[in-house]
Every structure is written in C-alpha cells, then in structure tokens.
Amino acid sequence: MLSQNIAKELNNIAGKENITTSREDLICYSYDATNQKFLPDAVVFPKSAEEISLILKLANREAFPVIPRGAGSGFSGGSLPVEGGVVVSLERMNKILKIDTDNLVAIVEPGVVTGDFQEEAENMGLFYPPDPSSLKFCTIGGNIAECAGGPRAVKYGVTKDYVLGLEVVLPTGEIINTGVQTAKGVVGYDLTKLIVGSEGTLGIVTKAVLKLLPLPEATKTMFAVFSDMRDAANTVSKIISSKIIPSTLEFMDKESIGCVAGYLPPDLSGSIEAALLIEVDGDKDLIEKEALLIRGICMENSATDVRIAGNRQEAKALWQARRAISPSMAKLKPNKINEDIVVPRSKIPDAIMGTRDIAKKYNIIIANFGHAGDGNIHVNVMIDKSNSGEFERGKTAVEEIFRLVLSLGGTISGEHGIGTAKMPYIGMELSPAAIDVMRRVKQVLDPKGVLNPGKIFPRHRLV
Amino acid sequence: MKTLKQFTDEINKCVLCGTCRGVCPTFDVARREPASARGKVALCDALLKKEINISEGFIKHMTECVQCMACYESCPNDVNVPDIILAARTEIVKENGLPFIKSLTLRNFLDSERLMPAVMKFASNLQGLFFKGVPEESGLHRRFPLPLIDERRLMPPLADTFFLERRALTVEKGRKGEREKGRKILSPIRPFTDSPIRVGFFAGCLINYMLPNIGEASLKLIEKAGASVIVPLDQHCCGMPALGMGDIETAKSLALKNLEAFEQYELDYITTACATCGDGLRRRFKELLGDEYPERVNAFCSKVRDITELLVNELEFEISTSHIPHPTSQLVTYHDPCHLNRGQGIKDAPRELIEISGARFKEMSHPCRCCGLGGSFNITDYDFSMEIARSKAEDIKNTGADIVATACPGCMIQIKDGLHQIGVKAKVLHVVELLV
Numbered sequence: 001m002l003s004q005n006i007a008k009e010l011n012n013i014a015g016k017e018n019i020t021t022s023r024e025d026l027i028c029y030s031y032d033a034t035n036q037k038f039l040p041d042a043v044v045f046p047k048s049a050e051e052i053s054l055i056l057k058l059a060n061r062e063a064f065p066v067i068p069r070g071a072g073s074g075f076s077g078g079s080l081p082v083e084g085g086v087v088v089s090l091e092r093m094n095k096i097l098k099i100d101t102d103n104l105v106a107i108v109e110p111g112v113v114t115g116d117f118q119e120e121a122e123n124m125g126l127f128y129p130p131d132p133s134s135l136k137f138c139t140i141g142g143n144i145a146e147c148a149g150g151p152r153a154v155k156y157g158v159t160k161d162y163v164l165g166l167e168v169v170l171p172t173g174e175i176i177n178t179g180v181q182t183a184k185g186v187v188g189y190d191l192t193k194l195i196v197g198s199e200g201t202l203g204i205v206t207k208a209v210l211k212l213l214p215l216p217e218a219t220k221t222m223f224a225v226f227s228d229m230r231d232a233a234n235t236v237s238k239i240i241s242s243k244i245i246p247s248t249l250e251f252m253d254k255e256s257i258g259c260v261a262g263y264l265p266p267d268l269s270g271s272i273e274a275a276l277l278i279e280v281d282g283d284k285d286l287i288e289k290e291a292l293l294i295r296g297i298c299m300e301n302s303a304t305d306v307r308i309a310g311n312r313q314e315a316k317a318l319w320q321a322r323r324a325i326s327p328s329m330a331k332l333k334p335n336k337i338n339e340d341i342v343v344p345r346s347k348i349p350d351a352i353m354g355t356r357d358i359a360k361k362y363n364i365i366i367a368n369f370g371h372a373g374d375g376n377i378h379v380n381v382m383i384d385k386s387n388s389g390e391f392e393r394g395k396t397a398v399e400e401i402f403r404l405v406l407s408l409g410g411t412i413s414g415e416h417g418i419g420t421a422k423m424p425y426i427g428m429e430l431s432p433a434a435i436d437v438m439r440r441v442k443q444v445l446d447p448k449g450v451l452n453p454g455k456i457f458p459r460h461r462l463v
Numbered sequence: 464m465k466t467l468k469q470f471t472d473e474i475n476k477c478v479l480c481g482t483c484r485g486v487c488p489t490f491d492v493a494r495r496e497p498a499s500a501r502g503k504v505a506l507c508d509a510l511l512k513k514e515i516n517i518s519e520g521f522i523k524h525m526t527e528c529v530q531c532m533a534c535y536e537s538c539p540n541d542v543n544v545p546d547i548i549l550a551a552r553t554e555i556v557k558e559n560g561l562p563f564i565k566s567l568t569l570r571n572f573l574d575s576e577r578l579m580p581a582v583m584k585f586a587s588n589l590q591g592l593f594f595k596g597v598p599e600e601s602g603l604h605r606r607f608p609l610p611l612i613d614e615r616r617l618m619p620p621l622a623d624t625f626f627l628e629r630r631a632l633t634v635e636k637g638r639k640g641e642r643e644k645g646r647k648i649l650s651p652i653r654p655f656t657d658s659p660i661r662v663g664f665f666a667g668c669l670i671n672y673m674l675p676n677i678g679e680a681s682l683k684l685i686e687k688a689g690a691s692v693i694v695p696l697d698q699h700c701c702g703m704p705a706l707g708m709g710d711i712e713t714a715k716s717l718a719l720k721n722l723e724a725f726e727q728y729e730l731d732y733i734t735t736a737c738a739t740c741g742d743g744l745r746r747r748f749k750e751l752l753g754d755e756y757p758e759r760v761n762a763f764c765s766k767v768r769d770i771t772e773l774l775v776n777e778l779e780f781e782i783s784t785s786h787i788p789h790p791t792s793q794l795v796t797y798h799d800p801c802h803l804n805r806g807q808g809i810k811d812a813p814r815e816l817i818e819i820s821g822a823r824f825k826e827m828s829h830p831c832r833c834c835g836l837g838g839s840f841n842i843t844d845y846d847f848s849m850e851i852a853r854s855k856a857e858d859i860k861n862t863g864a865d866i867v868a869t870a871c872p873g874c875m876i877q878i879k880d881g882l883h884q885i886g887v888k889a890k891v892l893h894v895v896e897l898l899v
Contacts, residue, residue: 023515025496025497027506027509028497028505031479089496091495092494134482136485137482137485327480330476330478
C-alpha cells in the first residue's frame with residue numbers, strides 16, 4: 001500500500017485524473033501476456049519525461065518500485081509489478097512526433113503502437129521493418145525494452161538495428177539523450193544499445209529516434225507443406241545456404257498448424273507434418289525469380305505442396321494464420337512454457353529433431369514454430385499446471401531444451417527477454433563474471449533498485 | 464441466456480495476449496486497459512473469484528463497450544467477450560436493478576403497446592418547441608437544456624407520420640381489419656399478391672419513428688424483386704436496447720410479442736432494414752426464447768434475412784439503372800454496421816446493391832470499424848461515443864464521397880452527427896434508398 005503522502009505527491013506530479021488506485025484499475029494493470037497477475041499499488045499515466053523524472057525521484061526518496069508498461073503484451077513478464085509499487089503506463093505518450101522523409105528517420109513516443117507507426121511510414125513510402133507478431137497492439141517502447149524481433153528479422157534485423165537514439169529517464173530521475181539523429185555516431189559509449197533490450201530495468205524510454213528504409217516495391221508470399229518435419233527443417237538451411245535471403249522464413253510444426261487450421265487454404269494436399277511461410281520482397285521482377293527458385297528448393301526437399309499467394313487477400317490470410325499461432329496454443333493445453341531459443345541456422349534440423357525427442361522422453365506436447373530463417377524457434381512446452389506431474393516434467397524438459405540449444409552454439413532467448421520467465425536459467429548461458437558485470441551496471445544506474453525490480457537476475461531485491 | 468458464472472470457461476479461454484487492444488474502439492479512445500476487451504474479461508474474472516464486488520467502477524467499465532464484436536472477431540482463442548459483458552450487465556441489473564431512467568424507458572415504454580407510440584406521437588407534434596432545425600441538415604439541435612440530450616447532438620427529427628401508422632392508414636383506406644378467433648388482426652398494407660414468395664417486414668423503432676422512408680423504400684424493392692410483403696402492425700421494439708442494458712426480462716417479453724406478431728402469417732422470410740434488429744431477430748431471439756419455445760423460435764429465426772441479403776441472395780434482385788427513378792452519379796462509400804458484418808456475416812450484399820444502383824463507389828479505410836453508437840452507450844457516454852464517431856467521420860471525409868451508404872438506421876444517425884461535428888457535408892443514406 002502506498003502512503004497517503006506518496007499518493008498526494010503523485011497526484012501533484014501527474015494530475016489527479018492521471019493516477020488511479022481503484023481496485024478495478026489495479027487488476028487491469030496486474031497482468032501481461034504471460035497470463036500471470038501481480039497487483040500494483042497504483043497506476044500513473046504520465047504525459048512527459050519530466051513527470052516520469054519526478055516520479056522516479058520520489059521513488060528513490062520513498063523507496064517504492066516503479067514498473068514501466070506499454071501494452072502489457074510481453075511474453076517474459078517484463079511489465080509485471082512482481083513486488084507491487086507504481087506502474088507507469090506509457091499509453092498516453094503515443095504520438096508520432098516526426099517522420100523525416102529527407103533523412104529517413106522518425107521520432108516517436110514510447111506508447112505508439114508499432115503497427116500504427118508502420119502504417120504511417122508506409123503511407124510515406126517508408127518502411128520500419130521490426131514486426132513482432134503482436135505488432136497491431138504492442139508498443140515501440142515495449143519493443144525497445146525487450147529488443148523485439150519478428151519474422152522479417154531474417155533479412156532486416158531486430159529493433160536494436162533501427163534505434164539511432166533515445167531520450168531516457170534514468171532510474172534516479174535524470175533525463176538523458178543517447179545516440180544520434182544521424183546515420184552514424186560514435187561519441188562515447190553506446191548507451192543506446194545498453195538501454196535497448198534492458199527490459200525496463202535501466203531507464204524509461206520517453207522518445208526514440210528510429211531508422212527507416214525505403215518501402216520495398218513488392219512482396220511475394222508462399223506457403224509450403226511437408227510430410228516430414230526433417231524435410232522442412234532442411235529446406236530452411238538449403239534456402240539460406242543458396243544465398244537467397246527471404247524477408248520471411250517461418251517454420252511451423254504439425255501441432256502449431258493444427259491450432260490455426262481454420263485460417264489456411266482448405267485444400268492443401270498430403271499429410272501435413274510441417275510447413276514454411278516464406279516471403280520475398282524487393283524489385284518486382286527479381287522477387288518473381290526468387291519465388292520460383294525457392295519453390296524449386298522446396299520441391300527438391302520433398303515439399304508436398306507449395307502455394308504462392310495470388311493476391312494481398314491470400315497473403316493476408318496466411319499471415320493471420322501465422323500470427324494467431326502463439327495465442328491459439330491454449331487449444332492444446334491450458335498453460336504453456338513459452339521459449340524463444342535461437343540456434344545457428346545450419347543447426348535448425350538438430351534443434352527441432354532434438355526438442356521432438358525431448359517431448360517423447362518426457363511424454364509432453366511440445367509445439368515448435370517461429371522464425372526459422374534466423375534460427376529463432378518458439379518452443380512451446382504445453383502443460384496443464386493443475387497436473388503437478390506434468391508441470392514438473394515440463395520444467396525439466398525446458399532445462400534439457402536449453403542445454404541442447406547451448407550445446408548447438410545457440411542462445412536461450414532471441415527476442416522475448418528474460419523478465420521473470422527465464423530468470424532461473426540465465427546462469428546456464430552467462431558466466432558468473434558476466435552476470436556480475438551486468439549487476440554492477442544496474443547498481444550504478446539504479447543504486448536503490450527502484451526500477452522494475454525482480455527481473456532478469458535471480459534473488460534481486462529492493463535495497 | 465447464459466449467466467456470468469456459466470461463462471467461466473469462456474473467461475478462462477482468454478490468455479490475456481492483448482490482441483483485442485488493437486481493434487477495440489473504446490480502448491482506442493480511452494487508451495486505458497479497463498476500456499479494452501481484455502481488461503473487461505480480467506474484471507469479470509475477478510468478480511467471479513470474488514476479488515471485487517459489483518462496484519461503481521465495475522459498472523462503469525462494463526458500460527464502456529459498444530458491443531461491436533471486433534474483439535471476438537480478432538481473438539485467436541475465440542473468446543466471446545461481447546456476450547461476457549452482456550452477462551455482466553445482466554448481473555449488474557440483477558443486483559442493483561436498472562437505473563431509474565433506463566428502467567422507465569425499458570419496462571414501461573418500449574414494452575408497452577400503446578404508451579410508446581402515444582408518447583412518440585406527442586413528442587413528434589411538440590418537437591419544434593424543444594429543438595431547432597439545423598440549416599442544410601435534416602436534423603435538429605435542442606433549444607435549451609434537456610435531460611440526456613447533449614447540446615451538440617444533431618438529432619434526426621421524429622417523423623410526422625410514423626411508418627407503422629402510415630401502414631395502418633393504408634389498411635383503413637383499403638380494406639377492413641379482419642377478425643379471427645375473437646382477436647383483431649391488423650391487416651397487411653395490401654393483400655398478398657400472387658407471388659409465391661411471402662415476406663414479412665420488421666420495421667424497428669428507428670425506422671418506425673424517425674426514418675420511415677427506409678421502410679417505404681424496402682417495401683417497394685421487395686415487391687419490385689417479385690415477392691409480396693406485409694407489415695404486421697402489432698410488432699414491437701426488437702428488444703435489443705433492453706438486452707444491451709442487461710434487462711433480459713424486457714427483451715424476452717418483447718421477443719415473444721414479436722414472435723406472435725409474425726407467426727400469424729405464413730411467411731417465407733422475415734426481413735428488416737435495421738442491422739441491429741436483424742441480428743437480434745435471428746440470433747438473440749434463439750438465446751432468449753430457445754429454451755421455452757425451441758421449435759417456434761427456430762422456425763422464426765431461420766426465416767430472418769437482412770433486407771440487402773434478401774434482395775441480393777434470395778430474390779436475386781436486378782434492376783437496370785434506367786429503371787431507378789433517381790439514379791445517382793455521385794461518389795458513394797459504404798460503412799459496415801457491426802451487427803450486419805460481424806453479427807450476421809453480411810458484407811457483400813450491400814456493396815452489390817450499390818453497384819446495381821450505378822453509383823460510383825470508393826471503399827473507405829476501416830469500413831468495418833464501429834461508428835461508436837453502441838445503443839444506449841451513446842446516451843450515457845455521449846462524448847466517448849462521439850470520439851469513436853470522429854474516426855469514422857474522418858475515414859469518410861478522406862474518401863471525398865458525396866454519399867455514405869450503410870444498412871443500419873442507428874449507424875446512420877450516429878454518422879450524421881459525427882460528420883456534422885467535423886463539418887463534412889456528405890449525405891447519409893440507407894443502401895435501399897439508392898435504388899428508389
């Protein structure tokens with residue numbers, strides 16, 4: 001519970017109508033897409049970096065946690081108020097401040113919805129590539145905090161590749177600018193990259209300078225199905241090694257496809273064990289050629305059916321299917337342990353066949369889908385938490401998957417972040433010395449540990 | 464109708480992913496989680512787990528929903544949030560009763576055979592006293608403060624002669640009312656023609672009291688399409704306003720009266736030109752009366768068609784432009800009413816009618832986005848409702864269209880108000896009005 005005094009000071013900072021402590025509102029800010037709930041003590045809706053600065057200074061003086069929140073659509077618990085405190089919702093800071101067509105940069109506030117920003121940019125012939133599946137509702141601030149990726153990462157990279165500079169409120173309340181508004185810049189340490197992906201633990205982003213690209217002339221979307229999972233995995237490696245970089249190269253296994261069958265063409269032939277969603281973009285003539293080449297590679301690798309979307313509508317339907325997979329998985333089992341491992345692209349077949357063996361060993365459903373083109377697979381261990389045996393087997397399976405991934409030269413999280421969900425496993429990938437450096441960085445920037453406590457590092461507590 | 468508790472499994476299907484935030488019109492305006500579909504599911508979940516009571520906050524959040532069903536349509540787990548919210552509203556009414564003004568309107572007004580037409584008639588005669596006409600608009604502004612009427616609101620005037628009244632007059636001039644089993648059956652506008660296809664027309668309140676021309680146009684087109692049509696005069700409000708406020712009892716009583724009104728005739732189809740009424744007649748009537756009168760209600764519901772669907776898909780209506788008395792060469796755009804598009808799955812039929820009319824057509828961006836009316840939401844939260852209408856009005860403005868066609872009188876009134884408030888002069892018509 002917040003003291004009366006703190007509540008009063010928050011009122012003074014943001015205005016009475018922009019702070020709430022009603023139980024109904026607190027419930028609505030207690031969760032994210034991990035489907036867990038932790039009640040905050042208050043929610044504030046600031047309008048400026050200055051207000052956020054005052055909130056953080058107050059938090060340092062009175063020692064209460066502050067948790068930044070965008071759309072609450074994260075998959076690792078980054079915006080959960082696990083230790084209570086004040087949720088700083090950035091929903092009101094949702095303006096696109098500038099799209100500069102001369103210099104191909106944009107300046108946006110953190111609460112801008114990623115998809116809305118992309119639409120604006122596209123209307124001006126420009127392109128902001130990072131496309132997490134939640135793009136229609138997630139926010140740029142959240143994307144920056146988690147360094148979100150998406151299907152297009154295989155060709156265009158992830159959020160950090162498009163952030164040129166930031167305005168950030170540090171945990172102690174100072175407002176700083178990092179990076180540049182230019183194409184290059186090496187003055188001092190790269191604090192921009194430090195903040196991107198720091199999961200809201202090192203600062204609250206209040207403005208972002210983003211890099212834009214010219215909008216590709218055209219895109220071509222394809223869907224290939226396979227009767228053997230191994231063939232699909234091999235096709236991914238073959239496409240990459242044949243030196244074509246599609247703008248999307250998505251893998252989905254039988255379980256994943258089953259969850260979204262309603263969205264797919266009804267007349268696909270063969271027994272479907274796996275499928276690939278492939279897209280190429282760029283010059284109109286070039287992509288026609290690339291599409292045919294890719295179709296050839298699919299057929300050589302025993303695809304049973306390859307469909308090339310004839311129009312935007314057909315392409316859109318395929319994308320809807322892909323984007324609906326993750327949330328639809330509740331159809332398999334009520335709970336999922338949602339991992340987003342990455343392996344070197346040549347190791348995709350090993351990773352997929354390996355998780356399959358693990359599923360068999362622990363008698364559990366594991367559904368795999370994701371951005372196979374960049375080696376990033378969403379491994380979903382499907383369980384019923386109320387079945388304690390299954391829950392325990394699931395957790396053991398996750399550890400074994402991580403060991404497999406690391407042995408293949410991969411990483412345990414590609415784009416979701418550690419948050420609370422992967423906290424217990426961080427030590428499997430990072431050495432004690434590396435974790436110690438990170439803790440020291442956190443200590444320097446946030447000596448009292450007020451900003452988003454209880455995330456990333458195990459046993460982190462308020463000082 | 465299912466109670467909130469019976470929706471427990473439906474609520475548990477929600478994984479809190481947030482997809483609905485991208486499509487929810489109330490969230491789009493409020494930009495706060497409790498205004499989103501996800502927030503409301505979380506609140507209903509909390510209520511069922513007794514973490515909260517039916518508090519003022521809970522009631523407010525459950526009111527802030529336009530029932531547009533966009534969340535349900537986009538939900539990867541098919542969570543029927545609109546119905547969860549309706550069940551919550553019913554729960555609220557059960558616990559707290561209806562707020563005074565709403566209960567007065569619903570129980571004594573909509574559900575009365577004589578009172579509603581009488582009061583509306585009285586209001587129609589006196590409206591000049593309370594409202595002033597807006598030049599160049601077929602609408603009214605209030606003259607002085609009136610309860611529930613915002614001063615900026617552009618209201619369509621009440622018709623001088625109501626639609627059903629006109630029909631009754633036609634009957635008196637034509638033939639005497641028949642008597643059957645001691646009960647007076649009000650006759651159709653004219654006896655069934657020789658056409659083997661018999662259609663019953665359901666007017667609905669807005670067409671009856673405010674926009675009778677839509678009713679007249681519908682009747683003409685049905686006959687032009689080769690069917691005969693009757694208008695049972697003892698029909699009532701469809702009951703959807705009551706259901707939307709959680710007043711199931713009134714909704715049920717009205718549904719039953721309407722069932723009886725149409726059952727008297729041997730009909731192949733029952734049609735309406737109001738998307739909301741249509742959605743109610745074909746879907747909600749089943750939920751309201753299905754347990755008690757399964758066969759009667761199934762027979763009724765299976766006959767219901769929207770006027771656009773009836774004309775295009777059932778009667779295969781065709782007309783050459785030269786046969787349209789006042790063909791338009793103007794640019795037309797089309798707004799998809801939520802209760803037609805998502806409620807009844809009809810998107811193509813109205814567009815085909817526009818094509819038949821010979822008008823030039825331009826699609827607006829987001830044609831399926833709700834206009835923001837949301838039944839009584841527009842009265843209880845006028846500003847909120849008009850914020851949603853503003854996005855719609857902007858989308859219309861960007862097409863440069865001279866005419867916005869739609870297929871729901873509720874949407875028409877809201878869009879007219881929305882356009883007026885941003886100073887756009889486009890005309891708002893029902894699709895059927897383009898063809899007569």
